[in-house]
């Protein structure tokens with residue numbers, strides 16, 4: 001019998017200021033590869049099976065457009081849509097066949113209580129395995145962290161509507177999973193809604209260091225890391241990409257044994273951790289903190305809007 005729940009994270013969709021510059025960054029510095037492009041949108045794949053893990057849409061204002069998840073079947077897509085509707089969630093679009101350029105499939109879109117759009121789909125075209133042999137290139141989107149004003153409300157939405165489970169909770173974040181992977185989404189306590197960061201998994205520590213080295217060669221400083229997180233026990237290195245979004249390489253993410261797992265509480269994690277990473281080496285830079293809070297993106301959007309309004313006034 002099909003389980004009526006989300007069972008994986010596919011990717012993120014971002015609005016970006018300059019499509020070519022951003023697509024070049026993700027291909028050359030970050031290690032993704034363009035799989036398709038049309039009408040101001042580029043679809044970037046990782047080395048794993050997923051058709052694409054990142055969609056870039058050129059727009060005057062940069063920001064998070066959507067997060068894409070998988071469901072196990074079309075029946076599950078219909079079931080999740082019916083459940084979301086019955087529970088009073090805002091449906092953006094009902095179940096439909098999806099465009100071939102983005103890998104096709106069947107899906108619907110729903111908004112979280114704080115207005116972030118989630119696309120949930122089944123039957124999207126997958127790539128064959130073993131396309132790349134470079135450990136520094138991401139294999140998949142590991143997780144996305146959302147800034148949210150009301151963590152309880154958002155967490156309950158992911159759990160009650162989409163079938164996620166709570167893995168860990170700290171003073172700053174709740175981590176929720178949709179498979180045995182430690183977390184696909186984390187919800188960060190913040191002033192308002194936004195994308196805190198996205199994380200791409202590389203195969204191992206060597207890949208993470210090589211990826212960080214490639215970024216350094218392209219002129220990007222590590223904003224936080226290399227370190228190891230508490231919840232998830234994953235290695236990390238964080239960067240600010242050209243639009244102002246925060247992007248992370250991660251490796252060695254924990255898998256959860258459903259029979260044995262005990263949810264880590266904020267008190268538990270406060271005792272376990274002695275600083276912001278397990279190694280005790282890495283603090284996020286002030287710039288990275290600002291980028292995670294959405295401040296850099298806000299400043300660039302504001303600057304962009306001022307340029308546009310000046311151009312319109314002088315036209």
Ligand SMILES: [Fe+2]
Nearest residue numbers: 145197199248
């Ligand atoms: Fe992360």
